[in-house]
Amino acid sequence: MSEEELINGCVREDRASQYALYKTYAGKMLAVCRRYARTDLEAEDILQEGFIKVFDNVSKFRHNGSFEGWIRRIMVNTALKLYRKNSFKNEVIGIDDNYDMPQDATVLEKMSQAELMKMVQGLPEGYGIVFNLYAIEGFSHAEIADTLGVNEGTSRSQLAKARKWLQKKVIDSQKIEYERK
Amino acid sequence: MNENRHPIDDLFRDGLSQHSVEAPMHVWERIDQTRTPVYKLLNNFKQNSRWYLSVAAGLVLMSSAAIMFLVNEPQQGLAEGTLSNAPQIHTEKTPSAPGTAAFKTTNPEAEIANPANTSGPSGTDISGTESAGTETAGSGTTPSGRTNPTDPGSSTPSQYAGGLSTQFENPGTEEMGGEVAVPEYEKTAVGEGEIPETTDAGTEPTDPNTDPVSTPPTPTPGPAPDKKQVPTEPSDWALEVLGSYDFMSRxxxxxxxxxxxxxxxxxxxxAAYTFQLRAQYRLNDAFALxxxxxxSQHHEKLNFTHTQSNTEIVERQETGYxxxxxxxxxxxxxxxxxTVTTTTTTSAKSDNTYTFIDIPVLLNYTFYTSNKLNLGVSGGPVFNLAFKQKGQIIGPVNNEIIDLNSSANPFRTYAGVNLMLNLSASYELNKRFDLLFEPGLRYGMSSLTSKGFGVTQKYSSVNLFTGIRYRF
Structure with a gap:
């Protein structure tokens, strides 16, 4: 079933097409949701709500960009809506050491998606949202500031802290790797 | 947009942008359930439940008011109902001589009971109309056939003018002359076309004994009973609108x-408040339902800050000389x-809202009644129809914050039964309206949270109701 047929089937509310759409994109979208959620259960809630929005609004898809990108944007927006409802502000204090990125690129390449995912999920919530939006989804600081209702300076500051936090985790993981050798 | 790309950004973007995990089937099953028309309908109802409940409550009240009105209708005509025990009298206004109002009265029983008043069809039906014979029986004649001169019925102008006048010795009418034997004292000097000097029979009865209301066994065709003059009994039904500022206790x-x-x-x-729209039915002088x-709606402000420190020892290899x-x-x-100490501060702020839609069923006992003031106590169960929550609360495990809009919401959708006890005071403003003041207590009997949550949460409140009662 082509993407066009899938979309048309979903517009007709054809159950088989909806299931096919879910099977095609649910895996990737759940990975997206997990980056924004605090728990796996919360990620599944976001995935469910996001797909319901996709099915309800699929007729509004204008074919201007990729369909996957459109679905991903709905998932991210659904996750952000939950984030805004929770209005959390987590802050981490005490990581003031500067860490330099390791120079060995092969070491970085060896890092698995699961390891990277674990690190991103381990980010404190405020940092995590900004890092996900900026580094992975490609939002600008202005867009992040607008979406989260903060100023751009806060977004930049949160991103810097997130990078530092992740750097430390990456370095630590390499050290452990090195010791195993 | 990405003017300041950082190696960390690239590392995570390249690694995670196309990352995929296995999607669980139970999520699809949950999604699939939401696609059914029944679910959509229920969801629509759930989202607009307040609106639907308001409409339903309005319909119930309008229906109640209509029923009350219909039930009340015969009671208002209670005085008229006394006539129903009397022989059926039909009174209608008929056109008469200019400037006069005349009544044509039909009394079937009188037609049978007082045949002596007539001398047969030919003797009664003077004018050739059916009404003429009945008028003979009912128009102010006593059972013995006597005419009471003061009886308003006997002074009906048209009856005399139209036909009955021929029963009397009226020189002007010779049609029935001699056929009906009329005693001398029954003769009235009313000639055809003449209007007696008695007052208009249709408006003011001059003899209370002939009032058809007060003397049902011997009805006389007097004036039509005026509804405004008949005292109506107060209805047992009333409609009450109340509002209260509540002082909550948790x-x-x-x-x-x-x-x-x-x-x-x-x-x-x-802040907490309650609005009630109630119907009252008076069982007797002391008790009312x-x-x-x-x-009801009450608010809570959550302002939570939780700091947690986590210390871990991180080992690293260093090279030196x-x-x-x-x-x-x-x-x-x-x-x-x-030694790295990570301090995590979690803070949450929210304005929580708890909304209840209930049906109170209260029995009121009035223990003091004066001219205008009534004092009593009322009490009974309050059955919850719907219970909705918004906001965040602190969970019992690690003080995690629970969003009440998420599936983790621990509150039930049904708040169970509460008990209400009020002091009820009413002050009569006028014939229809009473001012109400009801301070009272509402006691929550069951926990609002589900059993699995492990936390019991109950509410009680002190209410200060004030309102208006409209008596039908």
Whole structure:
């Protein structure tokens, strides 16, 4: 079933097409949701709500960009809506050491998606949202500031802290790797 | 957009942008359930439940009012109902001589009971109309056939003018002359076309004994009973509208006193109010039943800050040099242990809202009644129809914040049964309206949270109801 047929089937509310759409994109979208959620259960809630929005609004898809990108944007927006409802502000204090990125690129390449995912999920919530939006989804600081209702300076500051936090985790993981050798 | 790309950004973007995990089937099953028309309908109802409930409450009230009106209708005509025990009298206004109002009265029983008043069809039906014979029986004649001169019925102008006048010795009418034997004292000097000097029979009865209302066994065709003059009994039904500012009290129980303390410190009671629309049915002078729809809402402010420190020892390898007296500086690798303390501060702020739609069923006992003031007590169960929550609360495990809009919401959708006890005072403003003041207590009997949550949360309130009662 082509993407066009899938979309048309979903517009007709054809159950088989909806299931096919879910099977095609649910895996990737759940990975997206997990980056924004605090728990796996919360990620599944976001995935469910996001797909319901996709099915309800699929007729509004204008074919201007990729369909996957459109679905991903709905998932991210659904996750952000939950984030805004929770209005959390987590802050981490005490990581003031500067860490330099390791120079060995092969070491970085060896890092698995699961390891990277674990690190991103381990980010404190405020940092995590900004890092996900900026580094992975490609939002600008202005867009992040607008979406989260903060100023751009806060977004930049949160991103810097997130990078530092992740750097430390990456370095630590390499050290452990090195010791195993 | 990405003017400041950082190697970390690239690392995670490249690694995770196309990352995929296995999607669980139970999520699809949940999604699939939401696609059914029944679910959509229910969801639509759930989202607009307040609107639907308001419409339903309005319809119930309108229906109640209509029923009350219909039930009340015969009671208002209770005085008229006394006539129903009397022989059926049909009174209608008929056109008469100019400037006069005349009544044509039909009394079937009188037609049968007083045949003596007539001398047969030919003798009665003078004018050739059916009414003429009946008028003979009912128009102010006594059972013995006597005419009471003061009887308003006997003074009906048209009756005399139209036909009955021929029963009397009226020189002007010779049609029936001699056929009806009329005693001398029954003769009235009313000639055809003449109007007697008595007052208009259709308006003012002059003899109370002939009032058809007060003397049902011997009805006389007097004036039509004026509804406004008939005292109506007050209806047993009334409609009440009340509003209250509530003073809430909350009880939280959990095995961990620290959790209970955290909840108490973080969540403060805000404004609370209740509106009730009730119907009252008076069972007797002392007891009345009250029921209707109640809408309550109360607010709580959550302001929670929780700081948690986590200390971990991170080991790292460092390379350095030692000065070997023989070989000179020699590189060595050694382990450095860093103690890293991570302090996480979680803070949450929210304005929580709890909304209840209930049906109170109250029995009121009036123990003091004066001219205008009534005092009593009322009490009974309050059955919850719907219970909705918004906001966040602190969970019992690790003080996590629970969003009440998520599936983790621990509150039930049905708040169970509460008990209500009020002092009820009413002051009569006028014939229809009473002013109400009802201070009282509402006691929550069951926990609003589900059993699996492990926390018991109950509410009680002191209510200060004021309102208006409309008596039908």
């Amino acid at each position: 009880r939280i129980e959990n095995a961990d006193p620290a959790y209970v303390s955290a909840r108490k410190n973080a969540e403060k009671m805000g 009250r029921s209707g729809v109640s809408f 030692i000065l070997d007296p023989i070989n000179g500086p020699t590189p060595i690798t050694y382990t450095v242990r860093d």
